Amino acid sequence: MAAPGDTLSSARHGSGAVPAAGRSRPGWGRRLAGQQNRNLWFWVFVGPFALGLLVFVYIPIGWSVYLSFFDARNTVTPTVFVGLSNYREMLTDPAFLSSLGTFVLFALFIVPLTFAGGLGLALMVHRARRFKAFFRSVYFLPTACSYVVAALIWKMSIFSGVRFGLLNTVLRAVGLPPVAWLSVTHPPWYWLVIVTLRLWLQVGFYMILFLAGLQRIPTVLYEAAAVDGARPGWQTFRFITFPQLRATSAAVLVLLLINAFQAFDEFYNLLAVAGASGGGGYPPYARPPLVYLYYIALGNQQDFGHGSAGAVILALVIAVFTVLQGRLLGGRRRSDEAAPAGRRRTHRREADA
Amino acid sequence: MTAGGGAPTPGGTAVAPVPVPAGRPARRRTGIPMTPAQRWGSAVRSLVLVLGALLFLLPFYLLVRNAFSTNADITSPQWTFFPRTVQWANVSELFGDPAVPxxxxxxxxxxxxxxxxxxxxxxxxxxxxxxxxxxxxxxxxxxxxxxxxxxxxxxxxxxxxxxxxxxxxxxxxxxxxxxxxxxxxxxxxxxxxxxxxxxxxxxxxxxxxxxxxxxxxxxxxxxxxxxxxxxxxxxxxxxxxxxxxxxxxxxxxxxxxxxxxxxxxxxxxxxxxxxxxxxxxxxxxxxxxxxxxxxxxxxxxxxxxxxxxx
Structure with missing residues (x-):
């Protein structure tokens, strides 16, 4: 990249501290390039990314906002301006609202389960006397699996609705009738399939985060607590370990919620039928926001007007949500984060309880 | 993390020489004899870890079992823990199937x-x-x-x-x-x-x-x-x-x-x-x-x- 400028700037760097401004007034080109060509080099380094971000993030979002005010079916250069009616229709569309409800329900299951599971596994693996690395690897391994492969195993083997499915084989062994796990809505067994799948796949990831947090807790705290007579177990966990994991816990909660909001892969692969693009069917239940949006914008209709309005609404929901999370949990976290890892933890009052 | 190249083979049980780094802070309990309660706690934790590990490896086992089985074996109401004959032919069948790119x-x-x-x-x-x-x-x-x-x-x-x-x-x-x-x-x-x-x-x-x-x-x-x-x-x-x-x-x-x-x-x-x-x-x-x-x-x-x- 920019080979001629290379030698020029190295020559200038050689004379390091001499300020360029002391010479005769530079031309506008020089001034644009900046002292030691810094402005130029800044854009050589950051430019490719900034351009990509502009073309593939900022312009599409702007365009989408524009489309959301038009009747844009099967076209991205619409002519019929409809004002806010796409938004009004999306916000009163019972299917869209129920997709938001599906997300809330899903988050209510998956967030606490993964949080508790990840923390519990981390605590146990951290204290394991033998095979620590082995256990960590085993619990982390599902992260290598894609949601498609996991959905395949869950749908076609473990929770297969026919008799040879693993769980139905177990049920028959204890004398119970088989269950069609994914197609009964009453009771909604499909939630068991969906939630266990994501739990298996992602809990190891969060275990790694908690393990990293546990390793940063200075052992001095535990020694001090032991001297003060704190019993190992619940007391040390309640008053030392958990408070010390505050930053990690906050990060994990935010990640879990944002990821749950974007759930798509396992829902689609477990429940959609026939055909990847268009023409496919999806049952009216267990339909999270992105799946609904996918069928609006890329189904038979190609309704980019409503699809864009839906995308804008979801983006706003998640942005507001992230900012709020940051406000609620971030203030203290950020100051934690700023200090160097080794000495960031100050001894807290809780330790002497 | 410092165990470096000691990443154990997943699924394998022969992991005896996993290099547990000596002198880690986490080893603070060594030397102090455990009370009976602590021993119980440690045993329960080990049991939970082992059972959990088996549960977490189960989907991988099912994947491999089914990949090397015949359709008849997979759909058989009689559960087989491992394919009667390992179907290596499934590999060539998969890559030879014109319907699956x-x-x-x-x-x-x-x-x-x-x-x-x-x-x-x-x-x-x-x-x-x-x-x-x-x-x-x-x-x-x-x-x-x-x-x-x-x-x-x-x-x-x-x-x-x-x-x-x-x-x-x-x-x-x-x-x-x-x-x-x-x-x-x-x-x-x-x-x-x-x-x-x-x-x-x-x-x-x-x-x-x-x-x-x-x-x-x-x-x-x-x-x-x-x-x-x-x-x-x-x-x-x-x-x-x-x-x-x-x-x-x-x-x-x-x-x-x-x-x-x-x-x-x-x-x-x-x-x-x-x-x-x-x-x-x-x-x-x-x-x-x-x-x-x-x-x-x-x-x-x-x-x-x-x-x-x-």
Whole structure:
């Protein structure tokens, strides 16, 4: 990249501290390039990314906002301006609202389960006397699996609705009738399939985060607590370990919620039928926001007007949500984060309880 | 983490020589005899860990069992724990089936993931370094514009990006699958954080030797950041290999399918050839399992940095 400028700037760097401004007034080109060509080099380094971000993030979002005010079916250069009616229709569309409800329900299951599971596994693996690395690897391994492969195993083997499915084989062994796990809505067994799948796949990831947090807790705290007579177990966990994991816990909660909001892969692969693009069917239940949006914008209709309005609404929901999370949990976290890892933890009052 | 090359083989039980690093702080209980209650607690924890591990390995076992079984064995009401005869023929059947573009999809996935990883890391590292180290009046504004996009996850904006990419005529092309994934704000952000803490003395030394910004970056900074680059690369590769929504939207023609789309298409189809499908799934996760066994240290490091900052 920019080979001629290379030698020029190295020559200038050689004379390091001499300020360029002391010479005769530079031309506008020089001034644009900046002292030691810094402005130029800044854009050589950051430019490719900034351009990509502009073309593939900022312009599409702007365009989408524009489309959301038009009747844009099967076209991205619409002519019929409809004002806010796409938004009004999306916000009163019972299917869209129920997709938001599906997300809330899903988050209510998956967030606490993964949080508790990840923390519990981390605590146990951290204290394991033998095979620590082995256990960590085993619990982390599902992260290598894609949601498609996991959905395949869950749908076609473990929770297969026919008799040879693993769980139905177990049920028959204890004398119970088989269950069609994914197609009964009453009771909604499909939630068991969906939630266990994501739990298996992602809990190891969060275990790694908690393990990293546990390793940063200075052992001095535990020694001090032991001297003060704190019993190992619940007391040390309640008053030392958990408070010390505050930053990690906050990060994990935010990640879990944002990821749950974007759930798509396992829902689609477990429940959609026939055909990847268009023409496919999806049952009216267990339909999270992105799946609904996918069928609006890329189904038979190609309704980019409503699809864009839906995308804008979801983006706003998640942005507001992230900012709020940051406000609620971030203030203290950020100051934690700023200090160097080794000495960031100050001894807290809780330790002497 | 410091166990280094001691990543045990997943699924194997012969892991006796796992090098547990001596003198770790976590070993503080050694020497102090345990009370009966502590011994019970320790035993219960071990039991839970072992049972949990078996449960977590179960899906992998089912995958392998079904991949090497005949359809009759899979659908038999009589449960068999292992295929009576291991069906290696399933491999040739899968790659010989004209209805399943398995070889093509694998090649596509390899090309897409490799190019996307290399590109995203290069573009992201350059931008991260520029933001961290090159003084520029509007650097703060640029960083703000990049970080702002972190608020809105890429998955939520798939409709706008699809509109853009289809306007460029990139639907069902490798370009359409690769290029939008090159610009990941999180990668830039992580590199910026990392380079901000890079020892300045090394860069100064390079500068005294007459290197400009590119020289310092490529000859001094990059060679001394190999493990961070490895961490971000492995994480990016895994994400790219397992990506689903974007390939589903863009790869509408079967010649541009990735492995995930090929699998999904046959999983959601009406009629299913079970043993072939499971064999395809097993083949599709093989590269990642190899990556996990060989590079686990970097993956763990990558997870830690993305998770804490994300």
């Amino acid at each position: 398995m070889a093509r999809s694998l090649v596509n996935s390899i090309v897409i993931s490799s190019v996307q990883t290399a590109g995203a890391v290069l573009v992201g590292a350059l931008a991260g370094y520029g933001l961290a180290r090159i003084p520029y009046r509007y650097a703060g504004v640029v960083l703000g514009a990049i970080v702002a996009t972190l608020l809105i996850p890429a998955a939520v904006t798939f409709v706008p990006t699809f509109v853009m990419v289809s306007t460029l005529g990139w639907v069902s092309t490798l370009r359409g699958l690769i290029v939008p994934g090159l610009f990941q704000a999180l990668v830039v952000f992580l590199f910026r954080q990392y380079f901000s803490n890079f020892p300045r003395e090394l860069e100064e030394a390079g500068r005294i030797d007459g290197l400009g910004y590119p020289g310092v970056f490529f000859r001094v900074v990059v060679p001394n950041s190999a493990s961070f680059f490895a961490a971000i690369s492995t994480i990016t590769f895994i994400g790219s290999w397992n990506a689903f929504l974007w390939p589903l939207v863009i790869a509408q023609d079967s010649t541009s399918w990735t492995v995930q789309i090929a699998l999904s298409t046959f999983l959601t189809a009406q009629t299913i050839n079970l043993h072939e499908l499971f064999m395809a799934a097993a083949v599709s996760i093989l590269p990642l399992l190899a990556l996990f066994v060989l590079l686990q240290r970097f993956i763990v490091q990558g997870v830690e940095s993305t998770g804490i900052n994300g």
